[in-house]
Amino acid sequence: DQQVKQNSPSLSVQEGRISILNCDYTNSMFDYFLWYKKYPAEGPTFLISISSIKDKNEDGRFTVFLNKSAKHLSLHIVPSQPGDSAVYFCAASANSGGYQKVTFGTGTKLQVIP
Amino acid sequence: DAMVIQNPRYQVTQFGKPVTLSCSQTLNHNVMYWYQQKSSQAPKLLFHYYDKDFNNEADTPDNFQSRRPNTSFCFLDIRSPGLGDAAMYLCATLRGGLAGAYNEQFFGPGTRLTVL
Numbered sequence: 001d002q003q004v005k006q007n008s009p010s011l012s013v014q015e016g017r018i019s020i021l022n023c024d025y026t027n028s029m030f031d032y033f034l035w036y037k038k039y040p041a042e043g044p045t046f047l048i049s050i051s052s053i054k055d056k057n058e059d060g061r062f063t064v065f066l067n068k069s070a071k072h073l074s075l076h077i078v079p080s081q082p083g084d085s086a087v088y089f090c091a092a093s094a095n096s097g098g099y100q101k102v103t104f105g106t107g108t109k110l111q112v113i114p
Numbered sequence: 115d116a117m118v119i120q121n122p123r124y125q126v127t128q129f130g131k132p133v134t135l136s137c138s139q140t141l142n143h144n145v146m147y148w149y150q151q152k153s154s155q156a157p158k159l160l161f162h163y164y165d166k167d168f169n170n171e172a173d174t175p176d177n178f179q180s181r182r183p184n185t186s187f188c189f190l191d192i193r194s195p196g197l198g199d200a201a202m203y204l205c206a207t208l209r210g211g212l213a214g215a216y217n218e219q220f221f222g223p224g225t226r227l228t229v230l
């Protein structure tokens with residue numbers, strides 16, 4: 001049972017345009033959401049996060065939107081740059097006694113075309 | 115630079131031959147995780163340590179064991195690797211804190227395991 005779903009395995013965007021990566025989740029216990037970026041031959045690196053008490057978090061070119069009622073979040077990258085080409089993992093977290101259990105989606109491979 | 119290091123980066127073993135993957139960290143984080151990731155799939159949590167407390171996921175096979183001799187090191191032991199255990203194994207750390215506190219995980223580069 002995939003609790004975090006990224007239904008688009010890949011996405012191609014022109015440089016300078018907006019990239020929108022989507023993620024859906026099913027477990028209402030998740031209350032913290034993260035996006036990780038992964039380059040080939042490297043481990044995932046943290047990109048941006050959002051708490052369930054918010055509906056938007058922005059960090060430079062990256063913005064994450066959360067729609068709790070729809071159990072949906074999205075990552076917007078504006079403007080997209082060739083260096084953004086990577087696999088993006090959506091992750092959802094639930095906290096229990098200081099321990100975070102993180103569930104990952106399958107990833108979306110973003111290609112930014114110069 | 116503080117980081118999460120995994121050795122080796124590539125490991126080849128034979129069917130049924132025990133193998134150990136290692137992870138070390140300089141972040142002094144109290145939580146360490148092991149994930150298994152197969153091609154085009156989500157990283158799957160195998161187990162984690164919160165300090166010395168070991169927590170196994172319910173669906174992690176008994177074939178997978180882990181040791182954490184100190185804060186800095188964590189090992190993944192696969193007692194009898196099968197062909198289905200070929201995957202990328204990711205180690206991650208996190209600064210665990212009070213309930214309700216969230217932090218991001220820091221990942222190592224992974225170890226690619228091949229089973230012949």
